[in-house]
Amino acid sequence: MNKQALNKLLKDRRAQISPETHGLPRPTGRGRRAPGLAQHHVDELLGCADRTYQRLESGNYPNAPVDLLRDIARLYGMNEQEWISLCRYARGEDPPGPLYDTSGHAVPAAWADAVHAVQGMAYVTDASWNLITCNDHFHQLFDHGRAPANTMRWMLIDGRDQLTDWATAWAPLVMPQLQTALAQRPDDKTLLNIEADVLADPASRPLYDAGGTSIHPDGDERPIRHALHGQGWVTMCVAQPLTAPGSRFMILIFRPGPRHKATRPPMLQARTMG
Secondary structure, three states, rough: OHHHHHHHHHHHOOOOOOHHHHOOOOOOOOOOOOOOOOHHHHHHHHHHOOOHHHHHHHHOOOOOOHHHHHHHHHHHOHHHHHHHHHHHHOOOOOOOOOOOOOOOOOOOOHHHHHHHHHOOEEEOOOOOOOOEOOHHHHHHHOOOOOOOOHHHHHHHHOOOOOOOHHHHHHHHHHHHHHHHHHOOOOOHHHHHHHHHHHHHOOHHHHHHHHOOOOOOOOOOOOEEEEOOOEEEEEEEEEEEEOOOOOOOOEEEEEEOOOOOOOOOOOOOOOOOOO
């Protein structure tokens, strides 16, 4: 627990919430004149026991329940970055999932500029693997010169003719990603529809039921047929826009011909000062 940082975050965000917006009176007599909600207001609005919030803000509530932190974050209108900070300050760990069900479905417009600045294939998808933006290099990967609307559906269902060794090099690594996403977003209609189609397919259902531990493809190399350059291998570099949990920024490095190395190169590390 980081008591000082937690106190500042909560106190600053509480000061921004007007009691009147929640039907609460602002004191007019002697006493408190601080802006925003009073600490007892927060307990009242959240249905907590008296002084629950005071304990948290003062740093005297170690390992506060995630549900309490989520209710406070939503009451204060925190964004996803503030939500992560709140959990780290109060519990010493990242949150188990996004603050809002809609998070991960919009990214700052600057990501379009970032994607188009990449010389190779690059794109951004949302938390449901819907394509948000991509560059022309990525469009050229596909047979019809147009990237699919949903890359998860393409990898598991529609793109098998381009994904070399799909049953061994692609499906066992991609399907656990779908399962992990649904564990965090069990009501995501897009992902549920993809899962239903996977389960209805005799070729894919056994692979899905087998499960796996792959969560992200960062650094993976997989065989693929490029629509313009033929057979080759693609190396995947993955990042996440911080304001959109579950979204992903992908850079694909395509190399034509047979794969030269069977193992990953070593991890990069910063040089330490001696």
